[in-house]
Structures are given as structure tokens and as C-alpha cells.
Amino acid sequence: xxxxxxxxxxxxxxxxxxxxxxxxxxxxxxxxxxxxxxxxxxxxxxxxxxxxxxxxxxxxxxxxxxxxxxxxxxxxxxxxxxxxxxxxxxxxxxxxxxxxxxxxxxxxxxxxxxxxxxxxxxxxxxxxxxxxxxxxxxxxxxxxxxxxxxxxxxxxxxxxxxxxxxxxxxxxxxxxxxxxxxxxxxxxxxxxxxxxxxxxxxxxxxxxxxxxxxxxxxxxxxxxxxxxxxxxxx
Amino acid sequence: xxxxxxxxxxxxxxxxxxxxxxxxxxxxxxxxxxxxxxxxxxxxxxxxxxxxxxxxxxxxxxxxxxxxxxxxxxxxxxxxxxxxxxxxxxxxxxxxxxxxxxxxxxxxxxxxxxxxxxxxxxxxxxxxxxxxxxxxxxxxxxxxxxxxxxxxxxxxxxxxxxxxxxxxxxxxxxxxxxxxxxxxxxxxxxxxxxxxxxxxxxxxxxxxxxxxxxxxxxxxxxxxxxxxxxxxxxxxxxxxxxxxxxxxxxxxxxxxxxxxxxxxxxxxxxxxxxxxxxxxxxxxxxxxxxxxxxxxxxxxxxxxxxxxxxxxxxxxxxxxxxxxxxxxxxxxxxxxxxxxxxxxxxxxxxxxxxxxxxxxxxxxxxxxxxxxxxxxxxxxxxxxxxxxxxxxxxxxxxxxxxxxxxxxxxxxxxxxxxxxxxxxxxxxxxxxxxxxxxxxxxxxxxxxxxxxxxxxxxxxxxxxxxxxxxxxxxxxxxxxxxxxxxxxxxxxxxxxxxxxxxxxxxxxxxxxxxxxxxxxxxxxxxxxxxxxxxxxxxxxxxxxxxxxxxxxxxxxxxxxxxxxxxxxxxxxxxxxxxxxxxxxxxxxxxxxxxxxxxxxxxxxxxxxxxxxxxxxxxxxxxxxxxxxxxxxxxxxxxxxxxxxxxxxxxxxxxxxxxxxxxxxxxxxxxxxxxxxxxxxxxxxxxxxxxxxxxxxxxxxxxxxxxxxxxxxxxxxxxxxxxxxxxxxxxxxxxx
Numbered sequence: 001x002x003x004x005x006x007x008x009x010x011x012x013x014x015x016x017x018x019x020x021x022x023x024x025x026x027x028x029x030x031x032x033x034x035x036x037x038x039x040x041x042x043x044x045x046x047x048x049x050x051x052x053x054x055x056x057x058x059x060x061x062x063x064x065x066x067x068x069x070x071x072x073x074x075x076x077x078x079x080x081x082x083x084x085x086x087x088x089x090x091x092x093x094x095x096x097x098x099x100x101x102x103x104x105x106x107x108x109x110x111x112x113x114x115x116x117x118x119x120x121x122x123x124x125x126x127x128x129x130x131x132x133x134x135x136x137x138x139x140x141x142x143x144x145x146x147x148x149x150x151x152x153x154x155x156x157x158x159x160x161x162x163x164x165x166x167x168x169x170x171x172x173x174x175x176x177x178x179x180x181x182x183x184x185x186x187x188x189x190x191x192x193x194x195x196x197x198x199x200x201x202x203x204x205x206x207x208x209x210x211x212x213x214x215x216x217x218x219x220x221x222x223x224x225x226x227x228x229x230x231x232x233x234x
Numbered sequence: 235x236x237x238x239x240x241x242x243x244x245x246x247x248x249x250x251x252x253x254x255x256x257x258x259x260x261x262x263x264x265x266x267x268x269x270x271x272x273x274x275x276x277x278x279x280x281x282x283x284x285x286x287x288x289x290x291x292x293x294x295x296x297x298x299x300x301x302x303x304x305x306x307x308x309x310x311x312x313x314x315x316x317x318x319x320x321x322x323x324x325x326x327x328x329x330x331x332x333x334x335x336x337x338x339x340x341x342x343x344x345x346x347x348x349x350x351x352x353x354x355x356x357x358x359x360x361x362x363x364x365x366x367x368x369x370x371x372x373x374x375x376x377x378x379x380x381x382x383x384x385x386x387x388x389x390x391x392x393x394x395x396x397x398x399x400x401x402x403x404x405x406x407x408x409x410x411x412x413x414x415x416x417x418x419x420x421x422x423x424x425x426x427x428x429x430x431x432x433x434x435x436x437x438x439x440x441x442x443x444x445x446x447x448x449x450x451x452x453x454x455x456x457x458x459x460x461x462x463x464x465x466x467x468x469x470x471x472x473x474x475x476x477x478x479x480x481x482x483x484x485x486x487x488x489x490x491x492x493x494x495x496x497x498x499x500x501x502x503x504x505x506x507x508x509x510x511x512x513x514x515x516x517x518x519x520x521x522x523x524x525x526x527x528x529x530x531x532x533x534x535x536x537x538x539x540x541x542x543x544x545x546x547x548x549x550x551x552x553x554x555x556x557x558x559x560x561x562x563x564x565x566x567x568x569x570x571x572x573x574x575x576x577x578x579x580x581x582x583x584x585x586x587x588x589x590x591x592x593x594x595x596x597x598x599x600x601x602x603x604x605x606x607x608x609x610x611x612x613x614x615x616x617x618x619x620x621x622x623x624x625x626x627x628x629x630x631x632x633x634x635x636x637x638x639x640x641x642x643x644x645x646x647x648x649x650x651x652x653x654x655x656x657x658x659x660x661x662x663x664x665x666x667x668x669x670x671x672x673x674x675x676x677x678x679x680x681x682x683x684x685x686x687x688x689x690x691x692x693x694x695x696x697x698x699x700x701x702x703x704x705x706x707x708x709x710x711x712x713x714x715x716x717x718x719x720x721x722x723x724x725x726x727x728x729x730x731x732x733x734x735x736x737x738x739x740x741x742x743x744x745x746x747x748x749x750x751x752x753x754x755x756x757x758x759x760x761x762x763x764x765x766x767x768x769x770x771x772x773x774x775x776x777x778x779x780x781x782x783x784x785x786x787x788x789x790x791x792x793x794x795x796x797x798x799x800x801x802x803x804x805x806x807x808x809x810x811x812x813x814x815x816x817x818x819x820x821x822x823x824x825x826x827x828x829x830x831x832x833x834x835x836x837x838x839x840x841x842x843x844x845x846x847x848x849x850x851x852x853x854x855x856x857x858x859x860x861x862x863x864x865x866x867x868x869x870x871x872x873x874x875x876x877x878x879x880x881x882x883x884x885x886x887x888x889x890x891x892x893x894x895x896x897x898x899x900x901x902x903x904x905x906x907x908x909x910x911x912x913x914x915x916x917x918x919x920x921x922x923x924x925x926x927x928x929x930x931x932x933x934x935x936x937x938x939x940x941x942x943x944x945x946x947x948x949x950x951x952x953x954x955x956x957x958x959x960x961x962x963x964x965x966x967x968x969x
Contacts, residue, residue, distance in 0.1 A: 011474070011477070011478055011565065011566065012388070012474050012477055012478075014388075014389070014390025014477070014659055015390070015659060017660075018659065018660065018661045021661060021677075022661065035564075051659075052390060053387070053388040053390075053473075053474060053477075055474065056388060056472070056473065056474025056475075056477075057388070057474075058474065111380070111654050112380075112383050112384070112387055112654045112655075112656070113653055113654070114387075114652075114653055114654070114655060114656045114657055114658065115649075115653045141658055143387075143656045143658060143659065145384075145387075205658070207661065208658050208661065211661075213664050213675060213790065214658075214661065214663070214664060215664070215666075
């Protein structure tokens with residue numbers, strides 16, 4: 001089957017081209033840039049909401065973007081079971097739109113942080129992570145001012161019970177303690193998936209370490225996993 | 235004297251300048267006209283105190299597609315690609331309001347780059363602050379770094395490098411120099427020209443408000459305690475607006491809808507309008523009734539002098555106006571026709587049919603008086619050369635000294651700064667900040683572009699000619715150390731009050747040195763900016779001619795980084811270590827004194843060293859390369875050990891004191907490491923390049939740095955040293 005991929009562009013998105021470029025480099029397939037004013041989306045197999053500062057992140061990250069016309073279409077596709085991946089600002093938008101639980105607060109040191117961090121893959125059986133192995137430690141950069149995940153205690157328990165925390169900030173040896181989450185994320189959460197298993201949000205940027213020239217390949221399996229899932233569906 | 239009898243006063247003009255204007259105009263200019271002269275003839279816009287000296291700089295070369303005088307310089311990179319790049323200061327606004335001052339500095343230089351038709355792909359920042367133990371300085375540092383980060387991060391332009399130094403001379407007057415580089419097709423350069431009589435002048439982007447009024451004149455005065463009142467002179471930035479403006483502008487350029495364009499920076503509508511008309515030799519008029527305002531009731535001169543950010547001026551053919559409006563509509567931005575290009579040579583301002591001001595554009599842009607300022611050698615110059623350096627030479631606890639040095643404000647890790655900047659967005663950053671130069675890959679090619687900014691202002695203060703030449707050589711060597719051939723430079727010349735002959739002497743000598751080094755290293759100056767009046771309560775900053783250097787590597791596969799790669803690799807020191815502790819960081823650390831002879835520089839050898847590095851990289855001979863600068867050999871070795879947590883065991887045989895061997899700052903030296911099997915080929919290349927060198931030791935797997943020098947020994951535990959080096963700046967910066 002052919003795979004149809006959309007990368008959504010809000011005013012202020014700035015990793016849109018990066019995701020198109022990465023997806024092409026890894027999958028060999030095209031991705032379509034889709035302007036946020038699009039009120040009807042054909043049935044894309046994969047929708048990527050990229051990083052950036054949609055609407056300047058004024059008011060609150062993602063709070064304005066969720067009212068863009070394209071969002072109701074993304075909700076529709078998500079309900080159909082199509083894959084939706086939100087990276088960084090994309091994750092923030094997905095929580096604002098209610099497709100994922102929780103919120104992303106200001107980093108604990110109140111500063112923007114751009115650096116490589118270590119993540120432990122907590123669930124390697126999702127549509128997005130099949131090419132990783134459970135417990136694998138990977139190096140992926142973060143680049144955000146608001147990445148501290150927060151959620152009500154009872155809901156966090158549900159996430160954990162249902163294996164919906166996909167990535168956790170960890171030490172290089174895979175151990176997890178609070179200081180390994182540079183942004184102060186609750187329970188070191190770096191990425192979560194929805195109940196249906198088709199909407200993933202993550203603060204780290206897998207597209208930034210998915211080519212050797214950029215200094216690492218640990219982001220690559222995320223995209224190959226998605227490709228495998230989508231191709232396997234044929 | 236009231237303003238009525240001396241109308242020049244409130245426009246920051248002198249009486250003789252006023253008389254010159256009377257002569258040119260042949261009549262009394264009205265208030266608005268005089269306001270136009272006031273800003274256009276300010277140092278910031280008119281370069282009246284610097285032009286005579288700037289003529290010395292080499293600006294030509296086969297690589298130069300656009301030299302100084304446009305929004306930015308442009309150089310050819312190969313494979314049909316060109317880079318537009320420039321550096322600019324935003325010192326005074328940052329002194330008053332560090333966050334907005336720095337943010338709008340970044341915004342302004344980004345607009346300069348996309349005004350040339352280039353997509354910005356990298357930013358750098360060169361920052362200078364006073365003593366970091368001071369609470370006010372901490373606030374400035376935090377504000378400036380956040381301002382730069384928030385603006386650049388939101389724009390999606392990676393901030394990949396820069397430099398930060400601390401010295402009490404910058405206490406009340408920090409320096410914020412922002413550099414940006416954009417990529418374009420070499421045959422699609424746009425220029426700021428208002429050509430074609432009858433073409434439409436459009437103002438696009440943000441509305442015009444009262445912020446930043448007279449910012450250009452403010453930048454041309456000294457600062458004092460009273461300047462908290464000058465907050466209205468500081469502009470306010472909106473990076474989201476600028477991101478939209480950039481995308482919309484690049485879209486209309488891609489569609490070939492524009493004749494000429496320019497950003498609205500210093501002196502806002504006045505300078506952009508007058509300069510576009512001046513360059514094209516045409517005239518143009520603007521109708522102030524048509525300018526979209528943020529609030530009602532702005533006066534004519536306020537509209538003309540407002541420095542509201544995120545605005546551009548376009549000149550377009552009448553048939554293209556609608557297509558332009560459509561693009562700006564898509565991005566939810568204003569695009570309004572406010573005037574037309576005329577043939578009368580006048581810069582005319584109207585409200586409807588009523589003419590408010592009419593001045594020949596070239597009077598504003600080309601008839602600025604050029605001052606040959608008197609200059610004289612300051613007393614400190616000879617005195618400081620005769621420094622007593624024995625305190626430094628007689629130290630014994632070399633390891634303790636290295637710890638202090640690596641944790642000192644000027645040598646400690648800059649990660650606290652660059653980790654607040656998104657330095658990876660764009661997926662081009664193949665050598666990240668923290669090394670000698672950043673390296674970006676150029677999409678669609680194998681090529682890479684190296685960028686570095688540099689200036690050791692203590693050297694410049696103690697010997698302006700030599701110090702400025704060293705700044706150029708150092709920036710070029712940084713670029714060569716990643717394997718790239720230095721190509722061209724931009725600069726930001728930060729000095730005190732040029733009306734003081736001793737300050738002007740610094741300026742004359744520094745531009746001499748800059749010109750000499752730029753010629754010798756074949757790196758023409760394609761543009762830049764002069765910032766005078768950097769004084770606080772009558773104390774001038776160190777003269778700081780910041781250099782922004784770019785270079786090209788043909789294949790990024792051959793790039794070099796500074797970290798040692800493998801135990802067993804050989805360490806070679808290329809260059810000559812002399813008894814040069816004068817003007818050094820270690821001497822300053824021990825004595826608090828800025829003194830001593832500045833290290834010598836052989837420009838001819840510096841050029842050969844650059845060529846050697848490019849060639850060695852191309853032949854894949856080296857595992858690492860690192861230029862030695864502040865802190866000398868010991869600091870350089872530590873920096874090479876840190877990235878992969880390796881050790882080094884080294885023996886120095888230089889015929890100098892132990893202090894000079896460990897910490898001396900002799901120029902044109904590079905630490906390289908390589909596998910033993912490449913040694914023969916390396917020796918051949920070094921001989922061919924006529925470069926002195928010595929095989930000084932080996933990379934080890936131990937957690938230890940050892941340097942032997944005769945009977946003296948420096949030994950340090952590297953993981954402890956790395957902790958001290960990493961934690962110093964975050965701790966110092968904490969509010």
C-alpha cells in the first residue's frame with residue numbers, strides 16, 4: 001500500500017520541513033505539508049504535528065492551535081485509528097486538543113533547554129516503537145521551554161497500568177530518578193500514547209538524531225517502526 | 235539656549251552640521267525634515283566618525299558577490315549556493331532592557347538576511363558583560379541570554395555559536411552583537427533599491443507604534459545612570475510576527491514579485507525609505523495617512539522615527555501588488571501601499587496631498603559629513619607593555635592554577651548559554667556549539683559551512699593593531715580547525731566615544747590591524763556595523779572589534795572536531811610556544827591586571843596554518859584539531875579530553891618558563907591528534923607547509939592530564955576538572 005503522510009503547518013511551526021526531510025530520508029516516501037486552515041483532510045495514514053511555536057505559544061503552548069480548522073480533521077482521523085504523531089509543540093497541541101491526557105508545564109529551572117537526553121523505551125509494542133526493544137536506552141535531543149509533564153495522580157496510575165508511558169527520561173545506564181528529567185516531568189514521562197494506541201506524543205525530537213551526520217541514529221527506529229506498521233497493514 | 239534658537243540640539247546635530255544642511259537645502263528645513271537629518275546623520279546610520287577608517291578594509295575578492303553597503307554581504311559558497319551574512323550590535327538597548335534589547339537585536343539581523351532573499355539558517359552571538367559576581371551583571375546575563383534564545387528559538391533558526399567574555403570594562407555597558415547567516419541561490423540576490431519610477435512602495439508586517447523612537451540617536455550617545463528613563467527608546471520584539479513576516483517575504487521573493495526590499499531597523503521608515511531611494515538614485519514619496527498605526531495620534535516625526543519591529547519596506551511593480559497582498563493575507567499580515575517611486579530624487583513625506591517634508595534622498599544618505607577625528611596615543615599603551623610578569627612565572631601549584639583557570643568566568647564551559655538556544659533546528663548542525671567553530675551541512679550538497687565569532691578585547695586594549703589582527707586570525711583559525719577554508723568576515727566594531735582622541739586612536743589602530751589581517755588571510759570584509767559611545771559614566775569599554783568568520787569545507791565527511799577520539803592516538807602541537815604570558819588570562823586571574831605585551835602574530839604563518847588544516851582534513855590524517863587560545867596548552871588539552879572523557883600524557887620541550895609552557899597564549903598554535911600510522915604523511919605535510927611542530931604525547935584512557943616541562947609537572951584529575959569547568963558558569967549566573 002502507498003503510505004500517505006501529512007506534516008501539519010501552523011503559523012509558527014518550525015520543525016515542519018525537518019520532519020518532511022527526515023521522513024523522506026528514512027522512508028524514501030513523500031510527505032505533504034498541510035496548512036492549518038485546511039478544513040478537510042483526505043485520509044492520511046500518518047499525521048505528524050511538528051515542533052515549533054504555533055501561534056507564538058502565546059497564551060499557553062498549543063492553546064490557540066487547537067482551534068485551527070485542521071484540528072477537527074485530525075481528531076476525526078485519530079478516532080478512525082489513523083496514526084498521529086506529535087513531537088514537542090505537537091505533543092503540547094495534542095494535550096490541548098484532548099487527544100492525549102496531561103499538560104506540559106514550564107521546565108523546572110524555568111529555562112529553555114536544548115540538549116541530548118537519555119530515554120528508556122518503556123513500551124516497544126506500539127505502532128511507533130516496534131523497532132526498539134523494551135528497556136532499550138536511546139539518546140535523543142530535547143529542545144523546549146515547557147516540557148514538564150503533569151497529570152492527576154489517578155490518571156497517571158491508569159497510564160502506567162495500561163503501559164501507555166512509552167518513553168521515560170533516564171540515566172545513561174537506564175536507571176530512572178527524578179534528576180534525569182531535566183524539565184521536571186512527573187514520573188519522568190517523556191512520551192505517552194492514547195488508549196487506542198494510534199496517537200503518540202513526545203517532547204524529545206527523534207528527527208534530530210536520525211542520520212549519522214547529525215551525530216546519532218537513535219531516533220530512526222521510531223520512523224522505521226511507523227513505516228513497518230503502515231506497510232504491514234496492507 | 236532654547237530649541238527655538240538652536241533647532242539642531244534636539245535632533246542631536248551640531249551647529250556646523252545644521253549650517254551644512256542649510257547650505258544643501260538652500261532654505262530652513264522644517265522640524266520634520268531636520269528630524270530626518272538628525273537620525274540619518276547619526277553615527278549609527280551615517281557612520282560619520284568611522285567611514286574614513288572603514289575605507290581601509292579589503293572588501294573585494296572572487297568569492298564576494300555583495301560587499302558592504304547593502305542589508306548584508308553575500309559570498310559564493312560553491313555548487314550554485316551563496317551565503318548572506320552580517321553582524322550587528324544592540325548594546326545600548328540591552329544595557330537598559332536586556333531581554334528586549336537582545337531579542338530585537340536578533341530580530342533585526344534576521345530581517346537583514348532575508349531582505350537579501352536568503353533563508354536564515356544560523357545565528358551566532360558575541361556577548362560581553364562586566365564582573366559576573368555583580369548582581370546587576372547577573373541580571374543582564376540572564377536577560378540577554380533569554381532574549382536571544384526566545385527570539386531565535388521561536389523563529390526556528392538555530393543559534394549555533396558565539397562567544398562570551400566577562401570583564402569589568404563592560405560593567406554598565408554590555409555588548410550584544412548578533413550575527414545571522416542565510417542561504418540562497420547565487421543568482422537570486424535581492425537588493426534594497428527603490429528602482430522603477432511609478433513602482434509602488436509597500437509597508438508590510440507589524441503596525442507602527444511609539445516604541446524605539448529615536449533609537450538610532452540613542453545608540454549614538456554614552457550611557458549614564460539617568461538612562462533608566464530611556465526605556466521608551468528600546469524596541470519590543472515579537473518573534474512570532476517575525477516568523478510570519480519571514481515566511482511571507484520569502485514566499486513573495488520565490489514568486490518573483492518584488493523589485494527591491496529592505497528591513498526597517500534603526501531610524502525605521504526614514505532610513506529604509508531614504509536608503510532605498512538613495513541607492514537607486516531615485517526618489518520616493520510616502521503618505522503617512524496610509525501607515526497602519528498601533529495607536530491613534532502618532533505625530534509625523536514619531537511615525538518616521540519609530541523603530542517598531544517586524545516591518546519591511548517593499549518596492550513592487552503596480553501589477554504585482556495584488557499578488558503580494560494575497561500572500562500576506564494568507565499569513566494574516568498587513569501589506570499596505572503607502573507611496574511610490576518618483577523621478578525627482580526627493581524623499582517626500584505627505585498626508586494626502588499635503589507635503590510635510592521633501593529632502594533630496596542623497597542629502598540624507600550620501601552627504602553625511604565625514605569626520606577625520608584627531609587621535610593620540612593613550613598613556614596606558616606604553617606603560618602596560620612594561621608589566622612585571624614574575625608573579626605568574628613563579629607560581630608552583632600548576633594543577634591548582636589549572637582548576638582555577640578552567641572554572642574562571644572566561645574559560646568555563648558555555649553550555650549554560652548555548653543549551654538555552656535551540657542549536658539543532660533545521661537539521662543542518664553537524665558540529666554543535668562548544669568546539670572551535672560550528673559546522674552546518676548545506677542541503678543538496680556535500681559541502682559544509684563553518685562559523686565562528688571571536689575577539690580577545692584585552693589584546694585589543696593593550697595593542698589595538700595587533701589585537702585586532704589576532705581577532706581576525708583567531709576567528710579564521712577556528713574555522714580552519716573544523717577543516718573549513720576561511721572565506722570572508724563580517725564585524726562589529728564596538729568602541730567608546732570617538733570624540734575622545736585616545737578612543738579614536740584605538741579605532742584607527744584596530745581598523746589598521748583588521749585590514750592587514752583580512753588581506754593576509756584572504757578573508758574580505760563584506761559588511762558589519764560600528765558601535766561607538768560604549769561608555770558608562772565616562773568609562774569606555776575595552777575596544778572590541780568582534781569578528782564573525784565563515785568558511786567552507788568541500789565534504790562534511792572530512793570535518794574535524796576538537797575532542798580526542800581514542801587512547802593511543804598521538805598528540806602533536808603545531809606552532810611555536812614562546813615566552814608569552816603578557817595580556818594572558820592566567821596573568822589576569824592571578825593579578826587582576828590587564829597588562830603586558832600582547833602575543834606576537836606572524837600573519838604569513840597563520841595563513842599557512844589554515845591551509846595546512848584544510849589539507850590535513852581533506853586527506854583524513856587527523857582524529858581531532860583544536861586551536862589554542864586563552865589558557866594556552868593546559869586549557870587546550872583539558873578541552874580536548876572532556877568530550878569523550880579521555881586522558882592525555884604530554885611532555886613540553888618549548889624553551890620557555892613552565893608558566894608560559896602551560897598557560898602562555900602564543901598565537902597560531904593547534905593541538906592535533908592522530909593515529910600513529912598517519913604520522914609519516916602528517917610530517918610530510920607539515921614540512922611542506924613549513925610549520926614548526928612537536929610530537930608532544932599521547933591520548934590515554936586514564937582520568938588524568940599530565941604535562942611535564944623540565945622538572946616542573948602539571949597533573950590534574952580530569953573528571954574533577956570537568957565538574958569545576960561545567961559548574962562554574964551556571965553557579966555564577968544564578969540569580
